[in-house]
Amino acid sequence: MDRKSIVILVFSIIGLIAWFPLMNKYYPPQEQSRNMAENQDGVVMTDPGNTAQAEETVLQSSETGPAVARTPAVAISEPREPAAVPEDESLLIWENDTLAYEFTSAGGGIKTVILKQYQETTKCSDEESEETTETDHVRLNVNVPTPALNLFFGKLDNGFLPYTLKQEDDEILAEYLGPDGIRVLKRFQPGTNYVIEAKITIENTSYEPKLIPEHYLATGTATPTKPTDTGMYMGMRYHNGEGVEEIKESWFANRTLGCFPGTPRTVYPSEPGMVRWTAVENQFFAMLAIPEEPAPGLVTQQINLAPPTKEILKAFPKANMAPKGYQNSLSYPAQELEPGDTIERSFKFFTGPKEYQTLSRLSQQTGEEVDSVMGFDGFFGYFAQALLLSMNKLHDFGLSYGLSIVMITVIIKLLFWPLTQASTRSMKRMSALQPQMQALREKYKEDPQKMNRKLMEFMREKKCSPLGGCLPILLQLPVFFGFYTMLQSAIELRGASFLWTCDLSQPDTLFMIPMLGVPFNLWPILMGAAQLWQTSMTPASPGMDPAQQKIMKYMPLMFVFILYNFSAGLALYWTVQNLLSIVQMKLIKNEPIGPKANAGAAPAKPLPRPGDGPDWGQSYRKSKKKKK
Structure with a gap:
């Protein structure tokens, strides 16, 4: 390599190293636009920790006229902050050798999922690691505003309804009975391969018709895999009945040309239609909901997560100081219930690693292409799948x-x-x-x-x-x-x-x-x-x-x-x-x-010699004349 090439190489490496600090310095993220916290035709942002407000919303909405089925028009607003835990919250834990579900009475959903076979951070040290504790395991839906499978009535994120939790054999029950006679019963049946089945029943136990307002079912929140995670691989996918739509961190960042930060977006509403399945994910883990009957729509929100503590900053000096999450909810239209009538909805809920074999089996069981969560769609997906299977087969033979x-x-x-x-x-x-x-x-x-x-x-x-x-x-x-x-x-x-x-x-x-x-x-x-x-x-x-x-x-x-x-x-x-x-x-x-x-090169002509062709005599005579 010549000196010019070395100079170009050195300056290119310097430019590569300095690019990201310069971009952050001269093109910092813009401030979030502050819009109305309440919009009559859109999603309303309220205090998610307010139980009284949640019950009041159900009562008020039950007295209003019927509403049409729609996906709400969502106003851009500040990302939500982590919710305050109600003082009277009670927890119920179900666990096996693979994972643990932490159910909460505040919303009657899954507060946290602990994956026992995966550590929260990978350790890069030759020293012997200490014994793994429960806090070292990967935790899904942790430190987020709402539990998974929480049900919101009337307004998205309008607080937690108080549920009563109990366990019957391997089934967990969460029950809420409102003063207006609306009863909500959730049945959770944990299974294998990171799947839990959920059945939600909304019943009118009163003696008069009741309007069940527009409601939302939270399906989980995508959170970073580690403190230094920038969120590049975080986002949401869903099947809209025709194909898989993918909404990543880049959509919310709204970058110009994929590089320069623009005005951030904080809420994604789907087009009205059908949602056959949906998942929130980070690079390696996903929370995936498969409704038995397709949902008419969904809403995904960007949320603010708690900043890293001093202990985390000591261990990870480059930790993300403003971590974000992406909360997903299925949306359902208002529906009037006669006395004694019920609304029943069933789901399969996957909370685990993005492991191709596991997701492929789930696809076969449900008839849905949920293994698309791996990102193996399109032309290059076939090569990715073949390479992954080949790598795992070689690893089975003893290779690292x-x-x-x-x-x-x-x-x-x-x-x-x-x-x-x-x-x-x-x-x-x-x-x-x-x-x-x-x-x-x-x-x-x-x-x-x-x-x-x-x-x-x-x-x-x-x-x-x-x-x-x-x-x-x-x-x-x-x-x-x-x-x-x-x-x-x-x-x-x-x-x-x-x-x-x-x-x-x-x-x-x-x-x-x-x-x-x-x-x-x-x-x-x-x-x-x-x-x-x-x-x-x-x-x-x-x-x-x-x-x-x-x-x-x-x-x-x-x-x-x-x-x-x-x-x-x-x-x-x-x-x-x-x-x-x-x-x-x-x-x-x-x-x-x-x-x-x-073959294409013309061969050199040999010197003329006697006997080399019919004109040798003429050439010989000419040479003799020149000598004379």
Whole structure:
């Protein structure tokens, strides 16, 4: 690498490191717009901890006229703050070896889900870890304004109704009886594979018709996986009857061109229709609700979570100081109940890891494509699914997940080896034919169309193609994007170590760069160096101007910029891929070009000798005359 290339590389790395601090300095997030806290035609933001207000809403709404079925028009407002826990709250815990459900009387729902087989944070230390306690486990729906499966009447987030909790065998009951004769009974039946079945019954026990107002069923809140989580992978998905819609953190941030922060949005209302299932998720865990009958709509809200404590900041200096969550609720229209009539709704509720095998079984049981939560939709999803299953199979044979990624990369390279070899040889022949091709360009430079036609005829005759070098890259792009898709949600890599990397699902940060306060991630830098090396060995395509050659030469720096803060597993795959390509190019470089490339070169004319053709005598006489 020449000195100019080194200078460009150094400045590119400096620019990469300084980009995010500069963006945060000159383009800070804008202040949330303050709108009305109450809108008669929209969602009303009230005190979620006010039990009296919740009961008053049911009473007042029962006396109003009938309402039409609709998805509410939601006003943009401040994100909600964590709710104050009612003083008279009681808890009931159901648990097994896999998880624990914490039920609350404030709202009669699931306050927290504790996943016993997963630790809250992955530890990157050679020291022996202390014994895992309950607080170390992953907790879903923790420290959020409302419990999952809480039922709101009349107004979204209008407080908690007081329920009575009791357990009968393995069934948990939550019951509320209002002064107007409206009775709500929730039955929870925990099952296997992180699934709990819920049946909600709304009954009119009075002697006169009652209007059940528009109501909402909370299905859970997406929260960060760790204190330093920026929320990039958090969001909500739902099936609208035609396909899966995905609403991520970027939708709420409302960034211009995906980079510059705009005016944030805090509420997402779905279009009126049907919701066959919905899920809130972070990178590795999801809370998924599957109604027996599709719901007519849903609303997702951005909420403010509690800032990190001093203890958390001590352990995680780069913790997110303003964490956000995304609370999801199914919406139902108002309905009039005659005395003794009931409304019954049943759900399957999944609260667990985004593990493909588990979600695939749930899809088969319910007939819904809930494994779409993995993000394996579309063309690249097929590759992501195949790569994940292959990685798990290799791991079953005793390989670590890091070695499994290396082995998959080797297998893929061997499959593409003949194609890449043929392509490299074609490019090598093209380089050898450059003098003749340049002669054709000079000969027909006044007629570009004829020049291009002659060049194509010449390359067809020599069995070379200018696209030969691009084909292997194009064919490997689906594999690369498949790896990218798979590694975004593969919980198997969470906490998996390899060499100096303690967690392949996260960037391999070795230390924070002094003064700049940004991480030093080694795998992306190694990946960029290997790709620069490979690019320097690749023969230039014929006809490519110097500017294009420079773009191709320094394109690896763009990959470093893009992948710098992505998972180490993806950078590991691309680094090994580049190194294997370098080995292959080294092997091909020493091969002879072959007769095909030299066939087009005009052979040198030999000196005339007696007997070499019919005109040898004439040539001989001419040479004698010159001597005289």
